[in-house]
Amino acid sequence: MIIEAKDLDYQVDGRQILHQLNLGVTKGDYLTIAGPSGSGKSTFLKLLAGFLTPSAGTIEFQGRAQESYPIPAYRQQVSYCIQQPLLFGRTVQDNLAFPYAITNQPVDTARINHLLKAVDLPPRYVEKGITELSGGERQRVALVRNLLLEPAVLLLDEVTTGLDEASKQIVLHLLETEHQRGKTLIKVTHDAEEIEAAGHLLHMKGGQLINEQ
Amino acid sequence: MSSNLTVSNLSLVIAALGMVLAIGISTKEKLGLHKDILYSVARAIVQLTVVGYVLKGVFHVANLWLTLALSLIIILNASWNSYQRNGKQKRGFWYSFLAIFCSTTFTIGLLVLSGSIKPIAQQLVPITGMVASNSMVAIGLAFRAMRTQYQQQEQQVNEMLALGATAAQASKGILRESIKTAMQPTIDSAKTVGLVALPGMMSGLIFAGVDPVYAIKYQIMVVFMLLSATSLGSVIAIYLSYRSYFTERLQLKVPR
Numbered sequence: 001m002i003i004e005a006k007d008l009d010y011q012v013d014g015r016q017i018l019h020q021l022n023l024g025v026t027k028g029d030y031l032t033i034a035g036p037s038g039s040g041k042s043t044f045l046k047l048l049a050g051f052l053t054p055s056a057g058t059i060e061f062q063g064r065a066q067e068s069y070p071i072p073a074y075r076q077q078v079s080y081c082i083q084q085p086l087l088f089g090r091t092v093q094d095n096l097a098f099p100y101a102i103t104n105q106p107v108d109t110a111r112i113n114h115l116l117k118a119v120d121l122p123p124r125y126v127e128k129g130i131t132e133l134s135g136g137e138r139q140r141v142a143l144v145r146n147l148l149l150e151p152a153v154l155l156l157d158e159v160t161t162g163l164d165e166a167s168k169q170i171v172l173h174l175l176e177t178e179h180q181r182g183k184t185l186i187k188v189t190h191d192a193e194e195i196e197a198a199g200h201l202l203h204m205k206g207g208q209l210i211n212e213q
Numbered sequence: 214m215s216s217n218l219t220v221s222n223l224s225l226v227i228a229a230l231g232m233v234l235a236i237g238i239s240t241k242e243k244l245g246l247h248k249d250i251l252y253s254v255a256r257a258i259v260q261l262t263v264v265g266y267v268l269k270g271v272f273h274v275a276n277l278w279l280t281l282a283l284s285l286i287i288i289l290n291a292s293w294n295s296y297q298r299n300g301k302q303k304r305g306f307w308y309s310f311l312a313i314f315c316s317t318t319f320t321i322g323l324l325v326l327s328g329s330i331k332p333i334a335q336q337l338v339p340i341t342g343m344v345a346s347n348s349m350v351a352i353g354l355a356f357r358a359m360r361t362q363y364q365q366q367e368q369q370v371n372e373m374l375a376l377g378a379t380a381a382q383a384s385k386g387i388l389r390e391s392i393k394t395a396m397q398p399t400i401d402s403a404k405t406v407g408l409v410a411l412p413g414m415m416s417g418l419i420f421a422g423v424d425p426v427y428a429i430k431y432q433i434m435v436v437f438m439l440l441s442a443t444s445l446g447s448v449i450a451i452y453l454s455y456r457s458y459f460t461e462r463l464q465l466k467v468p469r
């Protein structure tokens with residue numbers, strides 16, 4: 001198991017969102033999570049990314065408790081793509097240089113260009129102001145940003161929502177490529193097609209992840 | 214020198230007509246401020262009277278320790294005020310105190326060491342008051358700017374954290390903006406000093422019959438002092454307190 005949730009509980013304002021949730025994800029898995037709005041899918045990803053602290057239960061990454069890792073290093077490995085990213089700073093470059101800046105590495109322009117190409121954005125887009133991007137372009141830049149440092153696990157929160165068919169296919173193709181390259185993907189989606197095509201599908205129901213086949 | 218400075222009780226009463234005017238406006242415009250005006254005027258009279266006699270006593274005794282103690286009380290008051298006005302955050306008093314204390318003592322220490330002012334009560338106490346109050350205002354601005362920015366940029370900060378940024382890395386822009394906001398009024402007022410406002414220190418000296426050219430030197434010194442105190446104060450306050458917006462596990466917690 002690369003990532004494992006054990007008896008996970010999460011309560012907020014006296015409401016039980018997740019209850020006794022158990023999930024083990026093997027390395028290289030491409031897991032799709034579906035479920036109605038408000039069922040706790042984002043909450044689960046936020047717990048995995050360390051943005052929320054479970055009320056009870058544990059999360060393990062590579063056999064060790066999440067708390068045993070320095071959280072920045074953990075998040076570089078378990079990379080969370082937030083639902084509806086805004087991007088920060090002024091330009092696309094600000095966003096793409098950031099992962100390198102925080103890890104004291106020189107900016108790898110070749111890798112940036114390679115990934116931009118993979119999401120069908122021309123290299124000159126790095127100069128663009130973030131306010132000049134369409135929603136679909138912003139989502140793709142955000143995805144590139146999460147991939148630059150080669151995380152082991154990708155947590156994807158509705159990364160295709162609101163994208164047109166072409167952008168959606170580009171994003172899905174990139175995810176498939178990363179899956180082929182051995183990354184572990186945990187993807188939340190409402191998209192019927194994606195759910196249909198999912199290899200490993202779980203549903204969020206009653207605060208738990210269940211197999212509905 | 215003080216012969217031309219006489220404020221008789223009668224002239225004070227005449228000047229109090231200003232307050233009556235303010236109450237008149239409050240009543241006519243239904244501002245509901247007259248209670249507040251009367252209270253603040255009463256407070257000002259009591260505070261200033263007490264301070265006047267305390268200063269007289271301290272000047273008379275002319276003891277360095279007593280002077281320093283009085284300066285410390287001023288700094289403590291400024292810190293308490295800043296703490297009260299800025300949402301009473303956890304450890305906020307100590308952050309304010311450290312910021313005001315360090316910026317004030319550093320600035321004034323420099324002036325004393327250079328011989329610009331003498332470590333006597335007549336010089337030290339009023340200068341401490343001026344520097345500490347400016348530092349206090351700057352810190353208040355810095356705190357408020359920081360809070361607004363964390364509120365407005367909550368998601369952007371979260372996106373940086375999601376990429377594995379530390380609290381410092383995710384806050385860099387916010388800290389820079391907050392310090393800038395805190396320093397801006399001091400910089401702006403330095404630009405217009407003398408052209409619009411004749412500052413209190415300079416007016417006071419001229420009032421007391423000092424040669425304006427001589428008074429200017431002091432005012433220039435004050436400009437330097439305030440720049441140093443507000444920048445130092447806001448930097449210390451911001452760097453001490455930004456971490457309290459994050460939990461141990463680097464989750465951003467913005468107060469609403």
Ligand SMILES: Nc1ncnc2c1ncn2[C@@H]1O[C@H](COP(=O)(O)OP(=O)(O)OP(=O)(O)O)[C@@H](O)[C@H]1O
Pocket residue numbers: 012013017035036037038039040041042043044
């Ligand atoms: N900070 C919070 N305070 C109170 N309730 C919250 C908070 N965050 C989430 N919730 C509640 O938790 C529940 C689960 O939210 P979550 O965002 O995980 O749903 P979701 O499955 O991702 O939904 P969607 O598909 O609409 O994105 C919702 O009912 C939501 O109202």
Ligand SMILES: [Mg+2]
Pocket residue numbers: 041042043083157
């Ligand atoms: Mg969600």
